[in-house]
Every structure is written in C-alpha cells, then in structure tokens.
Amino acid sequence: MAKSIDEIAKLAGVSVTSVRLVINGQDKKYRISEKTRARIQSIIDEYGYFINQTARSLKLQKTQTLGLVVPRLTNPFFSQLTEALEIRCREAGYQLITVCSRDEAELEKQVVENLIYRSVDGLFVTSSYKERQSDLLANSHGKPVVFLDRDFGTPDIAVVSTNNLDGAKSLGRKMAEQLEGRQLIFMGADEWLPTIKDRLEGLKVGLSEAGYQLPDGNVHFAERISRSHGYQKMSELYQSLGGPPDALVTSALPVLEGCLEYLKTASGEIPGDMVIGSFDDHAMLGFLPNKVFAVRQNAHELALEAYRILEAKMRKEDLEQQQRVIMPELIIY
Amino acid sequence: MAKSIDEIAKLAGVSVTSVRLVINGQDKKYRISEKTRARIQSIIDEYGYFINQTARSLKLQKTQTLGLVVPRLTNPFFSQLTEALEIRCREAGYQLITVCSRDEAELEKQVVENLIYRSVDGLFVTSSYKERQSDLLANSHGKPVVFLDRDFGTPDIAVVSTNNLDGAKSLGRKMAEQLEGRQLIFMGADEWLPTIKDRLEGLKVGLSEAGYQLPDGNVHFAERISRSHGYQKMSELYQSLGGPPDALVTSALPVLEGCLEYLKTASGEIPGDMVIGSFDDHAMLGFLPNKVFAVRQNAHELALEAYRILEAKMRKEDLEQQQRVIMPELIIY
DNA sequence: ATGAAAGCGCTAACAG
DNA sequence: CTGTTAGCGCTTTCAT
Numbered sequence: 001m002a003k004s005i006d007e008i009a010k011l012a013g014v015s016v017t018s019v020r021l022v023i024n025g026q027d028k029k030y031r032i033s034e035k036t037r038a039r040i041q042s043i044i045d046e047y048g049y050f051i052n053q054t055a056r057s058l059k060l061q062k063t064q065t066l067g068l069v070v071p072r073l074t075n076p077f078f079s080q081l082t083e084a085l086e087i088r089c090r091e092a093g094y095q096l097i098t099v100c101s102r103d104e105a106e107l108e109k110q111v112v113e114n115l116i117y118r119s120v121d122g123l124f125v126t127s128s129y130k131e132r133q134s135d136l137l138a139n140s141h142g143k144p145v146v147f148l149d150r151d152f153g154t155p156d157i158a159v160v161s162t163n164n165l166d167g168a169k170s171l172g173r174k175m176a177e178q179l180e181g182r183q184l185i186f187m188g189a190d191e192w193l194p195t196i197k198d199r200l201e202g203l204k205v206g207l208s209e210a211g212y213q214l215p216d217g218n219v220h221f222a223e224r225i226s227r228s229h230g231y232q233k234m235s236e237l238y239q240s241l242g243g244p245p246d247a248l249v250t251s252a253l254p255v256l257e258g259c260l261e262y263l264k265t266a267s268g269e270i271p272g273d274m275v276i277g278s279f280d281d282h283a284m285l286g287f288l289p290n291k292v293f294a295v296r297q298n299a300h301e302l303a304l305e306a307y308r309i310l311e312a313k314m315r316k317e318d319l320e321q322q323q324r325v326i327m328p329e330l331i332i333y
Numbered sequence: 334m335a336k337s338i339d340e341i342a343k344l345a346g347v348s349v350t351s352v353r354l355v356i357n358g359q360d361k362k363y364r365i366s367e368k369t370r371a372r373i374q375s376i377i378d379e380y381g382y383f384i385n386q387t388a389r390s391l392k393l394q395k396t397q398t399l400g401l402v403v404p405r406l407t408n409p410f411f412s413q414l415t416e417a418l419e420i421r422c423r424e425a426g427y428q429l430i431t432v433c434s435r436d437e438a439e440l441e442k443q444v445v446e447n448l449i450y451r452s453v454d455g456l457f458v459t460s461s462y463k464e465r466q467s468d469l470l471a472n473s474h475g476k477p478v479v480f481l482d483r484d485f486g487t488p489d490i491a492v493v494s495t496n497n498l499d500g501a502k503s504l505g506r507k508m509a510e511q512l513e514g515r516q517l518i519f520m521g522a523d524e525w526l527p528t529i530k531d532r533l534e535g536l537k538v539g540l541s542e543a544g545y546q547l548p549d550g551n552v553h554f555a556e557r558i559s560r561s562h563g564y565q566k567m568s569e570l571y572q573s574l575g576g577p578p579d580a581l582v583t584s585a586l587p588v589l590e591g592c593l594e595y596l597k598t599a600s601g602e603i604p605g606d607m608v609i610g611s612f613d614d615h616a617m618l619g620f621l622p623n624k625v626f627a628v629r630q631n632a633h634e635l636a637l638e639a640y641r642i643l644e645a646k647m648r649k650e651d652l653e654q655q656q657r658v659i660m661p662e663l664i665i666y
Numbered sequence: 667a668t669g670a671a672a673g674c675g676c677t678a679a680c681a682g
Numbered sequence: 683c684t685g686t687t688a689g690c691g692c693t694t695t696c697a698t
Contacts, residue, residue, distance in 0.1 A: 002474060004675055015685040020677080033683065050474075053450050054390045055675035058690050063387065065451075073412040073419075083406045083433055090432075090444075095451060097430050099423075100416055111423075117386050118398075118428060141335065141383075227616065257616045270620055283560065283590045284617035287603055337691055348669040353693080366667065388691035391674050 002048040012036075012043045023049060057119065065095045066310065067115035068124045070148075071103040076253070077280055077297055078126070081148070084303035085124065092311065094121070103128040103190070103225075112136055116143065122310045124148055129192070133157070144313035146306050150194050151323070158313065158322035160306040164198035164279070165205075167295040167328035171277050172206020174293055174330065175247060178275045179212055182246035185237065186214065189222040189229060189255050196251050199279050203249060222255055230258020238266055249277035281331050292333040301326050335381040345369075345376045356382060390452065398428045399643065400448035402458045403481075404436040409586070410613055410630055411459070414481070417636035418457065425644065427454070436461040436523070436558075445469055449476060455643045457481055462525070466490070477646035479639050483527050484656070491646065491655035493639040497531035497612070498538075500628040500661035504610050505539020507626055507663065508580060511608045512545055515579035518570065519547065522555040522562060522588050529584050532612050536582060555588055563591025571599055582610035614664050625666040634659050 005023070009016045014036055021032050022040045032040075057063040066089055070078040082098050089096040097115060101108035108128055115123060122144045127133040130152035136145060137157065146158040175184065186203060188196050204214050220237060222229035230250070238244065244263050250256040256278050264270055272289040281296035305324045312319055338356070342349045347369055354365055355373045390396040399422055403411040415431050422429040430448060434441035441461055448456060455477040460466040463485035469478060470490060479491040508517065519536060521529050537547050553570060555562035563583070571577065577596050583589040589611050597603055605622035614629035638657045645652050 005677095006675070016676085017678095017686085018684060021684095036684080051450060052391075052452065052675050054387060054396065054452050055690090056677075057387045058385075058391050058674090058692090059676045059678090061690070073406060073416045074409065076407065076409075079406040079412045086406075086431075086433060090447075095430065095447060096432075097428065098419075099429075100419060114423075114428060117384060119385065119387050260620050261616075264620065269622065282617065283594075284615065284620075287593050287597065287617075287621055289602065289622060339691070349692085350670085350694095351668060354668090369668080385691050388674090389693080391676090391690090392692045392694090394674070 002050040004052065005049070008040065008043055008047070008049055011047070012040045014040060061119075062121055063119045064093060065097055065118065065120045066122050066124065067112075067118075067120040068096055068098045069101050069108065069111055069115070070098065070126050071128065072100055073098070075280075076282060077299055080299035081303055084300045085307065088303055088307045092307070101126070101128060105129055105132055108132055109135070116141055122146070122314050124306055124310065126150060127152070130154065144310055146310045146313070146322075148302065148306055151325075152194055156322075158309050158319070160302055160309065160324045160326070162195070162297045162302065163325045163327050164195050164295075165202040167297075167330070168199045168202025168279070169206035169209070170330050171249070171279075171293055171295050172203040172208075173210045174206075174332070175249065175275060175277050176207045176210030176212045178291060179247060184212065184214060184218060184247040184249065184275075185245040186219045186249045186251075187222060187230065187233060187237075187255055187259060188220070188251040189225040190252075191221050199251050203277075222258070225252045225254055227254045227258040227261065230255035231262045232258070234259040234262040235266075238262065243267075244271045244274055246273075247275035247277070249279075251279055253278065253280040253282055285331075286333040288333070294331040294333070296329045296331050298326050298328060335383040337385060338382070341373065341376055341380070341382055344380070345373045347373060394452075395454055396452045397426060398430055398451065398453045400445075400451075400453040400456045400458075401429055401431045402434050402441065402444055402448070402456070402460075403431065404459055404461065405433055406431070408613075409615060410632060413632035414636055417633045418640065421636055421640045425640070434459070434461060438462055438465055441465055442468070449474055455479070455647050457639055457643065459483060460485070463487065477643055479643045479646070479655075481635065481639055484658075485527055489655075491642050491652070493635055493642065493657045493659070495528070495630045495635065496658045496660050497528050497628075498535040500630075500663070501532045501535025501612070502539035502542070503663050504582070504612075504626055504628050505536040505541075506543045507539075507665070508582065508608060508610050509540045509543030509545040511624060512580060517545065517547060517551060517580040517582065517608075518578040519552045519582045519584075520555060520563065520566060520570075520588055520592060521553070521584040522558040523585075524554050532584050536610075555591070558585045558587055560587045560591040560594065563588035564595045565591070567592040567595040568599075571595065576600075577604045577607055579606075580608035580610070582612075584612050586611065586613040586615055618664075619666040621666070627664040627666070629662045629664050631659050631661060 005016050005019050009019045019040055022037050073079050086096045099111040101111055124146050126148045133152055133154055149161055151159045151161045190196055207214050222233040260270055274290055276290050276292045278294045281294040285292050285294050309322055338349050338352050342352045352373055355370050406412050419429045432444040457479050459481045466485055466487055482494055484492045484494045523529055540547050555566040593603055607623055609623050609625045611627045614627040618625050618627055642655055
C-alpha cells in the first residue's frame with residue numbers, strides 16, 4: 001500500500017527531487033509550483049508514503065538509534081532508568097535499543113557487539129567489569145559511549161553514577177542513632193563493583209561519625225546479587241549468631257529479600273525490631289513492621305544527564321566535564 | 334579500523350564474491366583455492382571485518398529486528414516478560430526493540446508507527462484498547478503481529494494471554510475460606526481491560542462457589558492503575574467503612590501499594606488481620622504480616638509462546654491455533 | 667575457481 | 683522551478 005519516493009514520483013510524473021521536497025515540507029513556494037505540489041500531495045494522500053529508515057540510514061551513515069546495556073530489567077532501579085532514558089531518546093528522535101547483560105562478562109561483550117553491528121549512533125553501558133569497559137572503549141569503532149551507574153575509575157571516559165559514598169554515609173549516621181549498643185551486620189554481594197565498595201565504605205564512615213565502629217567480622221558477602229544467595233548467606237549468619245541480627249544493611253534489594261525470606265522461615269516471622277537499611281528503595285519496604293532506611297537513587301536525573309552527555313559527544317562538542325555524580329535520597333519508613 | 338567487503342577485496346586483489354565466500358565459510362574447497370582463501374583471511378585478520386547490518390537489511394528487506402510494546406517496564410510482570418522475550422529473540426538471531434506505551438492510546442500509536450518505520454520484521458504488542466488493536470492490524474503493512482496479555486476478543490488474531498478467569502476463580506475459592514462471614518472488597522482499575530474484567534468475574538465465581546456472594550457495593554474502581562489512585566480510592570473507602578476492610582483484593586500491584594500506604598497512614602500500621610488477595614505477585618508480599626494470596630502470571634511461558642507464534646507467522650506457516658492462554662499459579666504466603 | 671554488475675530506497679550534489 | 687545521477691555496503695545472478 002504505502003509507496004516509496006521513486007514510485008510516488010513515477011505516479012505523479014515528476015522527479016524524485018520534487019517529491020522529496022514536498023515530503024520534507026521544503027516546498028518553499030519559490031521552488032515547487034503549486035500545481036506539482038498539489039499533484040504530488042494527492043498521490044501521497046491516496047497511496048500513502050512511508051520512509052524506509054534502513055535506506056536512509058545506509059545513505060547517511062546514521063541510524064538514529066542508541067543502544068542501552070543494563071544488567072537486568074527486573075531490577076527496579078534499572079527498569080526506571082530504562083523507562084526514563086527511552087522517553088528522553090524518543091523525544092530527541094532516537095530509538096533506544098535495550099539489552100540485558102545479566103552482569104555476565106561474556107554476554108555483555110556479545111550484546112555490545114550486536115549493538116555496534118546494528119550501527120547504533122551511540123551507547124549507554126552499565127559495565128560489569130573494569131576490563132570490559134576498557135575493552136569496549138578500544139572496540140567502539142569510534143562510537144560515543146556513556147557508562148552508567150558504575151565508575152571503575154578509568155580516566156577520561158564519560159560516566160554518570162550515583163554518589164553512593166555520601167548516600168551510604170547519611171544512611172550510616174541515621175542507623176547508628178537506632179543502635180544503642182546493638183550490633184549491625186552488612187550483607188553485600190558482587191564486591192568487585194565500585195558501587196558496592198562505596199556503599200560499604202560510606203556506611204562505615206557514617207556509622208563511625210555517629211560513634212559506632214563496624215567490626216570487620218560484621219561484614220559479609222553473598223556470592224552474587226540474588227535472592228537465593230542472600231537466603232543462603234543469612235542462614236549461615238543466623239546459625240553463627242544464634243538468631244537474627246539486631247540491625248541489617250544490604251547492598252541490594254534481592255539480597256535483602258533473600259535474607260528476609262530466611263528469617264521468616266527460621267523465626268516464623270520477620271523480627272520486627274530488626275532495624276533495616278537498604279540500598280535501592282522499593283514501595284513495599286514501607287509496609288514492613290520494621291524501622292527501615294532506604295537509599296533511593298535518582299534514576300530520572302541519571303537518565304537525563306547520561307543523555308545530555310551522549311548527545312554532546314555525538315555532535316562532537318568538547319566536554320569540559322564528562323563525569324557526573326548524582327545524589328541519592330535517604331528515605332525513612 | 335574494520336573494513337567493508339569491498340575494501341577487503343581491493344586489499345586482497347580479489348573480487349567481492351571471493352571475499353564473501355570465505356567470510357560466510359562457504360569456501361568449500363572446490364570453489365576457492367587455498368591460496369586466495371589464505372590471502373583473504375590474512376587481510377581480514379589484520380584489518381578486521383564487520384558486517385554492515387544496515388546495508389544487508391536494505392538488500393534483503395529484512396532487518397532481523399522485532400518490536401515489543403509494553404505499557405511500562407517498571408511493572409514487574411512486564412519487565413520479566415521483556416527479559417524473557419529478549420533472551421529468546423537473541424537466541425534466534427533477532428534483536429528486540431522494546432518501547433513503552435504507558436497505556437496511552439496516542440503514545441501507543443506513535444511507538445508502533447516508529448517500529449514499523451524501522452522495518453522490524455514482526456511485532457509483539459500489549460495493546461491498551463480494542464480499537465488500537467484493529468487499527469494496528471489495518472496499518473501493519475503486512476508485518477506479523479502477536480498481541481500480548483490482553484485479549485479483547487477480536488477474531489482471527491494472534492494473542493497470548495494469561496487465564497485470568499481461572500486464576501481468579503481459585504483465588505476466590507481460597508479467600509472465601511478465610512472470610513468466616515466477614516466482608517471482602519475488590520479494588521480494581523482500568524476496568525475496560527479484559528484482564529481486569531476477567532479477574533473480577535473469576536473472583537466472583539470462585540467466591541460464590543465457596544459460598545460467598547460478592548455484593549456489587551463491595552466492588553470499587555480507582556481511576557487508573559497507579560499507586561496514587563489506589564491511595565485515593567482507599568481513603569474514600571476507609572471513610573465510608575469507618576475502618577479498613579476485612580479482606581481486600583486488588584487487580585494490580587500498584588493499586589495494592591496505594592491502598593496499603595493509606596492504611597498505614599490512617600491506622601499507623603497495616604492491619605495485620607486483613608486478608609489480602611493480589612493479582613501480580615511480588616517477592617515482598619511474603620513479608621507482610623498478613624495472610625496473602627497472590628496470582629502469579631507465568632511471564633516466561635508467555636514469552637516463549639508469543640515468540641513461537643510470531644516466528645511461525647514470519648515464515649508464513651499456517652497456524653491452526655494462534656491463540657494461547659497460559660495458566661497462572663496461586664501463591665499463598 | 668573467480669569476477670562483474672544490478673539493485674535495495676534514500677540523499678545530495680549538480681545540471682539544466 | 684525541476685530532473686538526473688552517483689553511491690551508501692550488501693546479496694545474488696549470471697559470466698567467464
């Protein structure tokens with residue numbers, strides 16, 4: 001039904017140039033006569049035209065698509081980030097292509113390569129390892145890249161991340177107030193991630209500012225960020241403590257869920273007097289009987305900043321500042 | 334750095350045909366001499382080759398991309414569905430492009446059009462209205478479409494959905510056992526959606542099978558599926574009941590969250606003896622002090638079936654059965 | 667066993 | 683005011 005420019009031109013008995021001009025609204029009256037314009041328009045109205053983006057992309061060497069790599073979409077933080085970024089990109093005329101890496105190095109490599117084959121004009125990447133980051137930079141085929149969420153400290157690259165350090169500090173200070181001599185346990189996972197390191201580091205500083213030194217023995221790491229690994233690790237901890245911790249801080253939501261699940265199994269219910277600290281916020285955290293502190297990242301702001309930087313890179317502007325750190329918010333339930 | 338076929342051919346002093354044959358591994362020894370093969374290979378090894386998918390797509394009239402339209406990615410059900418579908422598509426050599434419609438008719442129209450412009454080879458769409466569904470079918474430019482999650486009853490189209498009716502029935506039967514003469518309130522939203530209608534309808538049937546007739550006055554609808562609308566509606570309900578309901582069933586998670594938030598504000602805490610029924614499951618539901626029943630959709634199965642049908646359509650197979658209804662699971666916390 | 671050439675639909679430069 | 687044409691990188695058919 002819908003026709004190409006050539007076909008419209010043929011049907012109207014004019015050249016492709018004329019058709020192009022009216023399609024693009026460049027029929028500035030002194031270029032195309034009203035008669036031809038009308039004829040062309042009528043053909044378009046009758047058959048419909050719709051542009052073949054593939055051909056356009058091939059000609060212009062530009063696809064108007066951007067790629068986004070996130071670990072998982074089922075992680076609420078990343079799904080918020082993705083939604084916000086998609087909206088921003090569409091506003092700007094870009095189509096966003098989102099893929100998941102599951103934080104697996106091999107998969108990350110593969111999906112990034114896929115995106116590059118598809119000739120995306122730029123990339124947003126949440127990289128799982130420092131090496132993958134440098135590797136990508138070396139094989140980016142000149143495509144601009146903005147890294148998200150994790151700053152491995154590689155110099156001279158564009159990164160937009162959350163200020164986990166300061167977020168964790170204020171979490172630490174607030175939680176210390178609740179302790180009154182009781183013990184706090186930190187339960188992390190994927191400790192090689194800079195986000196996780198900062199969270200632990202900041203927490204320690206914040207706690208100590210309020211007078212509580214976190215003993216090394218109170219720091220635990222589950223194997224990976226996942227519910228089952230959190231469950232497993234909490235079961236070990238529960239045995240050694242002989243009960244639930246007085247206060248618990250987890251570095252990610254799935255880990256917290258696993259911990260709570262174990263505690264519910266072991267004690268019959270969630271111990272309501274256990275103070276909880278969580279990185280990553282979730283609506284339902286507010287419905288626990290416990291006192292809960294949650295550090296909420298600003299996914300929206302992160303998305304806007306990342307887009308801003310990528311766009312500047314695409315138009316080859318010189319960026320004075322290609323690193324941005326966004327402040328999270330401390331929620332108290 | 335990486336070169337195109339033409340350039341490789343020039344560098345090796347051979348024709349593009351020869352280069353193509355070795356790239357595609359079709360250098361069946363009786364076609365290309367070992368000498369030329371080696372020369373070509375060495376050039377490729379040195380400079381690297383990487384295919385320009387855009388050019389390939391233009392030639393073949395096939396992009397190896399598929400589109401997916403979901404209302405929101407921040408809805409856990411849809412993020413699960415998206416993850417599963419992305420994995421399945423990649424396995425099959427397709428790149429999935431996901432966009433959000435926010436259940437807004439205009440936006441849905443726009444994003445679908447975008448995808449079609451980009452010449453996706455096929456589409457998965459969670460349509461928000463029956464009319465948008467028929468409209469899309471009329472303007473699909475011959476592209477195969479599989480609709481997800483919502484079956485508006487349009488005949489002869491491909492739909493993969495959850496058996497909300499039977500899921501709701503078993504929810505109703507189970508909840509009735511807990512009532513012991515107390516009142517149950519249903520709180521829905523977006524009542525024009527077939528999923529929502531089925532949930533209410535099934536619930537009524539299930540309840541009545543177990544001896545409880547749900548009065549019409551106990552059925553309420555918030556304006557839209559959102560936390561704030563759930564909060565609003567629960568506040569009205571709370572006033573008129575003079576307290577929290579004995580049992581509450583919501584048609585979607587955000588609505589439940591809003592209701593609980595109001596109850597926490599009003600009563601200081603979630604009334605622990607309120608029996609809760611939820612469509613859509615979430616990990617944290619298990620941590621409420623309440624008795625909770627959740628109908629969990631099978632996003633994974635839904636994704637696999639949808640892909641299977643779309644693939645069959647793309648290869649123009651005759652489908653005896655292009656409707657699939659997947660059974661959900663009743664989770665009891 | 668290898669090469670030449672057409673053509674996918676578009677854009678842009680140039681020619682009337 | 684309007685038309686012609688080259689070429690983006692690939693696949694495929696037909697020659698040699």
